[in-house]
Amino acid sequence: MAKAFKYGLKGISGYLEPAERDLLRGLLDDVISMLEQDVRENEDPLAALIGLDMDVKQPTDRALLRLLPNVMKDDDGGSLEFRQLTERSVRENKIGALKAAAMGLDKDDLVLTPEDATRWSMALNDVRLVLAERLDIRDEADAEHIHSMQDWSQAEDVESYLALVYNFTTWLQESLVQAMLDARQAKS
Amino acid sequence: MSPSVAFGTDIDERTKAAEQSSTDVLTAPDVPWNLVIWNDPVNLMSYVSYVFQSYFGYSESKAHKLMMEVHKKGRSIVAHGSKEQVEQHAVAMHGFGLWATVEKAASGNETPGKGGRQRG
Numbered sequence: 001m002a003k004a005f006k007y008g009l010k011g012i013s014g015y016l017e018p019a020e021r022d023l024l025r026g027l028l029d030d031v032i033s034m035l036e037q038d039v040r041e042n043e044d045p046l047a048a049l050i051g052l053d054m055d056v057k058q059p060t061d062r063a064l065l066r067l068l069p070n071v072m073k074d075d076d077g078g079s080l081e082f083r084q085l086t087e088r089s090v091r092e093n094k095i096g097a098l099k100a101a102a103m104g105l106d107k108d109d110l111v112l113t114p115e116d117a118t119r120w121s122m123a124l125n126d127v128r129l130v131l132a133e134r135l136d137i138r139d140e141a142d143a144e145h146i147h148s149m150q151d152w153s154q155a156e157d158v159e160s161y162l163a164l165v166y167n168f169t170t171w172l173q174e175s176l177v178q179a180m181l182d183a184r185q186a187k188s
Numbered sequence: 189m190s191p192s193v194a195f196g197t198d199i200d201e202r203t204k205a206a207e208q209s210s211t212d213v214l215t216a217p218d219v220p221w222n223l224v225i226w227n228d229p230v231n232l233m234s235y236v237s238y239v240f241q242s243y244f245g246y247s248e249s250k251a252h253k254l255m256m257e258v259h260k261k262g263r264s265i266v267a268h269g270s271k272e273q274v275e276q277h278a279v280a281m282h283g284f285g286l287w288a289t290v291e292k293a294a295s296g297n298e299t300p301g302k303g304g305r306q307r308g
Contacts, residue, residue, distance in 0.1 A: 066287075071278050073289050086279045093283045118242070125235060125285040132230040143229040170232070177234045184241065 002168075004175035005112075007182040012112040014175070021105045023165065024172075027127045028102040034064055034130065035091045035098075048088075056083045063133035067094065067126055097122040117180050124173040131166040135159065223267040223274040226287040227258050239284045240266060243277075268293055 003015035016024065047054060058080065059065040068087055070079035101123035104116060112120060137143050146163045147170075155161045225236070233255055240251035244267060257264035267277050274290045281288035 067282075067285070069282060069287055069289075071275065071282075071288070071290055073291065082275060082278075086275075090279060090282050097283075121235060121238070122284055125231065129230055129285055137229050140229050174232055174234060177232060177238050180238055181234065184238075 002172065005110075005172070005179040006175070007179040007186065010111055011114075012117050012176070012179045012183060014110040014112075014172075016105070016110060020168075024127075024169070025102055025105050027131075027165070027169070028098045028105075028123060031067075031123075031126050031130050032095055032098045032102075034061070035067065035095050037088075037091065051086075051089045051092075052084060053088045054084050056080070056087050058083070063130045066129050066133055094122070094126055098126065112176075114180075114183065117176060117183075121173060121176055121180065124169055124176065128166065128169050128173065131162060131169065135162055135166060220293055221268060221271045221274045222265045222291050222293045223269075223277045223281070224263050224289050224291055225254075225258050225266050225281065226289065227262045228287050231286060233259060236286065239281070239286060243280055243284070 002017060002020050005012055005014035043055075044052075058070065058076070059068055068083070068090060070076070071082040072078045097119040100116065100119040104110065104112070104120065132143075135142075135146055137146060146166060149160060149163045150167060152164055155164055236258065237248075237251045237255040240246050240254055241248060244251075246254070254264050254266050267274060269277075271290070278288045278290050
């Protein structure tokens with residue numbers, strides 16, 4: 001069984017079984033491949049270098065749109081312009097955090113530096129945002145319903161399995177964030 | 189100074205830059221744009237509060253108050269400043285997975301939390 005992250009003398013540490021690591025690695029890889037873009041042949045290399053993407057469009061996949069939301073509520077033109085200037089760097093930051101967490105899973109000990117912890121919390125958050133879209137969690141009642149599924153013997157179909165996976169990542173992120181808050185408190 | 193949104197090797201530096209910038213934001217004489225955080229059923233309350241503390245340098249109580257406002261009212265203005273400043277904050281918030289938008293501030297309405305000019 002996984003052990004919750006906690007803050008102690010060594011910093012922030014946790015424990016995951018090999019099967020739990022494999023599960024988490026798979027989830028991280030899924031989100032990485034959602035965020036990675038194909039290299040376009042006729043792209044302006046200078047624009048790419050400075051992070052511009054003039055061909056960007058609002059994502060059609062709801063989960064991807066949740067990771068890369070519009071920056072203005074009622075201004076599609078303004079939101080698109082913002083995407084052209086920033087979306088590439090947001091994608092790259094997210095991929096960086098997801099990859100850092102995936103690499104951390106390859107180590108025997110889960111001992112996180114403050115920087116690791118920040119990246120892990122961001123990565124787990126993105127995994128949960130994607131799972132929540134797949135599970136159609138729209139409001140607090142949906143969230144509560146999913147949260148009530150805690151028994152792995154209930155995992156009879158894809159949805160109930162996803163719900164249990166979602167609850168596992170929620171538990172893991174919550175314990176990590178609590179440890180990060182404890183670390184903050186200890187410093188001040 | 190503008191906060192780097194890229195992952196530097198030193199997160200502390202990034203946090204310092206963000207704090208510097210948020211000080212600038214809160215003392216700017218004209219405050220034409222707001223950064224708004226929206227409620228969603230996924231983001232953990234502890235995580236949202238952590239992001240407000242670590243990125244904006246807000247005190248625990250101020251971060252908690254803003255987080256509760258997001259949770260109960262559906263949205264909260266957590267910073268304001270020039271369009272460029274709030275857009276940079278929005279990039280950072282999207283990096284953290286928070287649902288952030290920017291909007292033109294209507295004159296004389298909400299400020300970011302009570303005692304918005306104090307920083308803990």
